[in-house]
Amino acid sequence: MTRQFRVFSPQSNSCADEELILPEDESRHLCKVLRAGKGSVVEVLDGLGSIFKGVVCEADHEATRLKISKLKSFDRPNPFFRVAFSMTKSARWEELIRPLTEMGAGRLTPLVSDRTESKVSRDKESRKLAKWEKSAIEACKQSGNPWLPLIDPPMKLEDLLRSADHSFYLGSLRASSVKPLVNLGTSAPVICLVVGPEGGWTRQEEEFARSKGAEFFSLGPNVLRAETAALCALAVARSGFLG
Secondary structure (H helix, E strand, O other): OOOOOOOOOOOOOOOOHOEEOOOHHHHHHHHHOOOOOOOEEEEEEOOOOOEEEEEEOOOOOOOOOEEEEEEEEEOOOOOOOEEEOOOOOOHHHHHHHHHHOOOOEEEEEEEEEEOOOOOOOHHHHHHHHHHHHHHHHHHHHHHOEEEEEEOOOOOHHHHHHOOOOEEEEEOOOOOOOOOOEEEEEEOOOEEEEEEEOOOOHHHHHHHHHHOOOOOEEHHHHHOOOOHHHHHHHHHHHHHHHHH
């Protein structure tokens, strides 16, 4: 089976039927780590729904040149899934970025809740966002997902629920009325799955969410780690639309 090489370049759309010079980090990974050489066929993702065929003209660890052709375009997934998840301690939540991207989440939102044990200071926010986007890019390249998700700066649950006209679904450990995610029964174009911190939401947070029209869901009788719950929620919700 022929090995599939993938690189990421947001400039590829402007280089159709032309040559594209990859930046140093992509060049180094392609040539040194993946060991692609002259004549190797490469998929070039732009993160905006397009995948191009590229052929290596010159394999250089600092500036590899590709001949770009054969565009494939993919529509944005419908429905569009946004996953908002609480920032758990020891930054374990950052490990969610890669698998959620591989699974096709279109937007990722770290949340600060009443029980959040992890914080990102304002002076570190730009550097953290760059790190998270890099993880998402690597996940797109690994999985072939043509859409790079938008990653938000951390926000409070209340601000999330006020900010957008989405259908909100909150995972709850105690809500009296819960909805099965396997069949959301909605035609909303954007669905936001919200997963709480270790220990769940406070009663005040759930009451506020209910006042904003959010519906509650359960993932079964077992108490899952927050990171496990976020992945399971997206997988189960998507299964209702993918069959």
